[in-house]
Amino acid sequence: MVHTCVVAGCRNRRTPGTTLSFYRFPRDPERKQRWIAAVNREGWVPNDGSRLCSTHFISGKQVKNPRSPDYVPSVFTTAPLSPEMKESAASEVPDKQEARVEAANALLFLQGQGTSSAGVQDQEERPEEKEQEAAVEESASSLSTDEENEDSEDEPVRDSKKGKFSQVPVAQINFEDILRVLKKENQLLRESVEKMSLSENSLRNDAEKVKFYTGLPNFFVLETVMWLLAPHMDGMKNARLSKFQQLLLTLMRLRLDLRNQDLAYRFGVKASTVTRTVHRMVNIMSSTLVPTAVFWPSRAELRKNLPAALRASHPDCAVIIDCFTVPFEEPFAQGDQQKSVGQNAQGFGAGYNLLKYLIGVAPQGVVTFVSRGVQGNISDKSLAEGCGFLCKLLPGDVVLASHNLDIADSVAARGAVFQIAGGVQGAANGSSKDLLSTVCASETLGVQKHVETVISMVKRRYSMLTGPVEGSFTTAPERSSNLTTFDKIVQVACALNNLCISAAPLEKFPQKTPTS
Template sequence: MLQCDPDWAPSLHLGHTEVKATTTDRFKRLRRRQQQQQQQQQQQTQPQPQQAPEPDHTSPEAELDNAAPLFPAPDNPGTEEYMESETSGEGAVMGNADEQCTMCGLRLQEIMRLQEENQKLKEELSKRALDENSLKDNDSKVKYYTGLPSFSLLMGVLMQIIPSLPTSKERKLSHFQMLLLTLMRLRLDLPVEHVAHLFDISRQTASNVFIETINVLHAHLSPLVYWPKRLCIQASMPHQYVEMFGNRVTVIIDCFELFIERAQNLRAKAQTYSNYKSRYTMKYLIGITPQGTISFISKGWGGRASDKQVTENSGFIQMLSPGDVVLADRGFDIKESVALVGATLKTPAFTRGHSQLNAQDVEETRKLAHVRIHVERVIGCMRSKFNILNDTIRLGFVVPCEGEEKTLLDKIVVVCCALTNMCPSIVVKPSC
């Protein structure tokens, strides 16, 4: 048999005998429509001369069969389901377009809402951050963190010291933040660890920034603590001084002490122990003008030193001129030293063995105490503005800086005095 031949291949009963007539007719119509569509495209690209229309003798059924499809047919013939889906696609597209418009509107609203929320969060974050934007237009906040009365004054200090501040790309702090960090430590007496967390820096960086900025502030602001000329003092002297002592009062002096840690060295321990405070202290001589500005501040002395020793060895006597009047407390036994330069010392009267003072001494002592209280008010104002002066100072601050005679504590005190002079005076002039 042929089936046993190795080249034989089956050709009958392969499953293609059942061919539906409708499928064949549909395929023919599809090919006819494709041909008509190609002819129409060729006619559009190559225009032909107009001819008279020929009468159409085709039947209505043939016209329906020969009509162009509403939607372009694919290259490959599809199934019946594909054609039905193509015919119903227009309504689906219109519905999807409406849904897409609605979704676009909702997405646009959501984007606008997120942008507004993002802007609000940025503004809140900038207010909480310790930079220019957080303190701008908020003088009460500036006064709390720095002790200065206004933001404009703070920016003035910054503009003055910017050329001397160190610049480094590795540091995260700006010049403003370096100044703010230093003033916050002076004002609030914040620990280094706390300041480091506030500014997101290391503890060592916070300590270095504080020391460097104090050195720069001392170099630029120390001229604010100056000894004015006599004519300037007399031109702005309050009337209460003129009525009591004339116009020759030049300075009011007093000493204040700052607590320090106990030293390990026996000699340093003995020099810094104050019998008056019963603690280890550093003593400073301060002088103010009748207007209430600080005109003199000495370097730090051990708490054991007397007021007379500090006054005579701090350079204060050399600042006096003949005819000046100095107001001081009873502890300042410097009448002879002041007289050597032609000045006069006014102190409260002593009983000197008597049971009580006479009427004239009582009246003079009352007048002197009434005006001498201003120096204590200035000291109290400075210590209330800068709480670092009220805390116990660590020993590292009282060691002289490398290559200098002044200690870091001396520079801190001078900076605090200069910043106090930048604030309004507490000595209020009586109305004329």
């Protein structure tokens, strides 16, 4: 049976060879009603044959997790304007331009009549009229070189190259041809400026440009992020930047790690405006976007989507953890250092100019936890106990790591189990010791590569996380939160990375072969 998408204006059909997916409307009444509302067809009710294609989901497929953005379809193009509206909008600017050009032509004509009767001496006394006449001469001259099939009436215009234009009456100049050339040149200039500008229209149909400047895969994802943040940006009054430009500026700051003065030149504002905009937008994305995209999944959801690589060896794996560091430019004052780590810092040695983070990655490859940043040589145990990670664990959960992070006792206190990948199998019988050692080494390498791939993916997508971090982002934490602005930037980068659906699935480990 051939299915057609029910969204108004969408012509996608299930045909042989198509890569699109078509989904039934959910059986759950509440979710089904939300799908109907998203389709937005007045008085329409779906039947058993109604289908919705995958292009209306951010990731290209529906997700049954209620906290996912793709729990309900959200990608819909706006309805096109009626032909009458398009025609009126398109003709409004040319009409104004034609009126101005006609007025200018009439003035030039009158001035030309005056100069022909006044004589050479009067022309010398009016240098402004001579400049205007020269401008008309230059335009007519350039026009004549472009026209290959001109009539004999245009011969005086060609003679203007030799200085004879002053003898030609202005009335014989074809101003319609000049106007046509100027209009074409104007249109080409407008298109060129539009392509070079950082505007919503210039990004709408250019996925590569969106990816380069924002790190997001396409304009639909960028538009969805804008839709989520726009209601919370009403209090941000900025006469020079629109809401879209404020979001784009912030994403460019995170993505390309451009300095404030560079962004100020690009968007035509002051550097102080860029600083305020970035800090405000990061706060909004931290409170709005992060809870939506970075969250701890339920145990049932984890087990349901557990990769085959871990089903046999670690079926209760809840998270794979690791630590990463980011350098910053200027050292913290000692008082601020001790305050930020909760009096748990163990000195200010080689790690003094580094921010250390604990990150948790689900086996499916998405970031589920990011700690706040701490400075100095703080132990992994102190970081894990003070960042709230242990509170996420449930009895029976398995926490994996590629190396010993010295948190086994802290994890055990929560009823969970901390395991180094390959550590349990390494204690097997001696008859297959060499084979199991190889399997354990491969498993450890796979887990380590898994986490490192996700971390490097986030840093590669948002290069501001590679450092060094400017002091303005690390020395002014909010009073209502123990997170600095850069802590929020790290969390926002992880949230945006999750929205890209670019998860790094855990590679399949070598399977143990039974031994006799």
